[in-house]
Amino acid sequence: MTATELEFAQNLSTSAATPEQRSAILANPGFGNYFTDHTTVVDFAVNEAGEGGWHSPRLEPYGPIALDPAAAVLHYGQEIFEGMKAYRHADGSVWTFRAEANAARLNRSAVRLALPQLPEELFLESLRQLVNADQAWIPSGDGESLYLRPFMIATEAFLGVRPAREVTFRVIASPAGNYFGGEVRPVAIWVSRNYARAGRGGTGAAKAGGNYASSLAAQLEAEAHDCKQVLFLDQFNDNAIEELGGMNVFFVFRDGSLVTPALSGTILEGVTRSSVIQLGRDRGMNVTERKITLDEWRDGVKSGDITEVFACGTAAVITPIGSLRDGDEVIGAPDSAAGEVTMSIRSQLLGIQTGASEDTHGWLTRLV
Incomplete structure (x- = not known):
């Protein structure tokens, strides 16, 4: 060039x-x-x-x-x-x-x-x-x-x-401004049982408008149940967690580890996602990309093994998830407070982006 x-x-x-x-x-x-x-x-x-x-x-x-x-x-x-x-x-x-x-x-x-x-x-x-x-x-x-x-x-x-x-x-x-408006607080998420965001061999790994168009009917369903976002599952893979309508998902475990669904061709490789993975490893956390199912989410929250859940993406940066609604079932607590690890990683990430924290990975590009 x-x-x-x-x-x-x-x-x-x-x-x-x-x-x-x-x-x-x-x-x-x-x-x-x-x-x-x-x-x-x-x-x-x-x-x-x-x-x-x-x-x-x-x-x-x-x-x-x-x-x-x-x-x-x-x-x-x-x-x-x-x-x-x-x-x-x-x-x-x-x-x-x-x-x-x-x-x-x-x-x-x-x-x-x-x-x-x-x-x-x-x-x-x-x-x-x-x-x-x-x-x-x-x-x-x-x-x-x-x-x-x-x-x-x-x-x-x-x-x-x-x-x-x-x-x-x-x-x-x-x-x-803030993607969800106002103070950062845990949001409620709706499980989509009627729709899929993407299929294997499709365009799920691409950032294409059609993926978002196909998520909108499910998003309307979520809003009708007082939820901010919708969660998509892979129903042909033990209801494995995929992603939200526009964000990736992370789980903080009691042992200090951090887990996010593995990329499978149906999940968008988020830039914020990869940044959170790196920041977690910088902190000495055991960060794993693997299959995690809805049953594991439910059982982990019930047993206390999963202590925090959050979503991440460019628009919202990092947003704590308070509860997950699957029909009449509610996983987690709608009035729960934002997790310590979630907010700490969010603060660090925003600090790098705004220049308040050191950019040790050379992630910033000057525009003006």
Whole structure:
């Protein structure tokens, strides 16, 4: 990737939010409700012989995307995305967390969805360009950040069933507060018995929109039972725990060990997940990736062998799980307090991301 290919054309917005409008939004940003003034874009096109590639990197005003009604993404779901955050550190600089891991996962998803792989340099520069232009949108409250959403869609107008030859990669940004709102407290989770998030040989290991679309009916079921999230099981494997609708799961055992379901092709390899595994090992904990079933969860909580359960992901970082509802059965206590290990790992992870703690693994990438 040459310097010329990394040079982004600049088309700044003429209708950017005023400081007053932005200040009002940042006072209570919520999650995913508001968007910054710009987006970065890189296009891809090849001919039938496969000649061509990525081109025309640019920064442009945030706004609607014009798509042909026959665009492949609308008919065959060729779409992938990532989720990241940018944090302002005490010295005013802006950093993101494990960007190279997100770039690598985007490309793994691209391979599975038959989309072109994006050079890491273009991925990183797209983040830098957008954050540099819209850094005034980064909120400064405790636990707040600028959420970054890189995504890739197939734009070719063609109804034949084959990989699209025209694709667009974009990054948008949204100021973000606490994912579940307010103070961090244990949440209730609903066990899905009617739906599966992904199947073997499917796209479960890719970060693709279709996986989330298939989780929404189960999420509605969870909300109808006063639960914040839904848990998916592998019903053909002793009801092995897989993941939540958008987060991985960890179990803290009485002996001090940490367990998370092993990757099996149906579970997303979360960047936060891999970070928690490393931080646990740094603490001297025995961290295991293995099969863990719903029965083990139930029996472990009852016996006291499982002392804490938490979920993790980019948006929510780490969220303690207080109870699990399986029909009329409740595992755990809805009014339980957040676990000590859970909150300690959460504090350490946020400390690294915000610059308050030492980054001993070189996970941070400076954007501004």
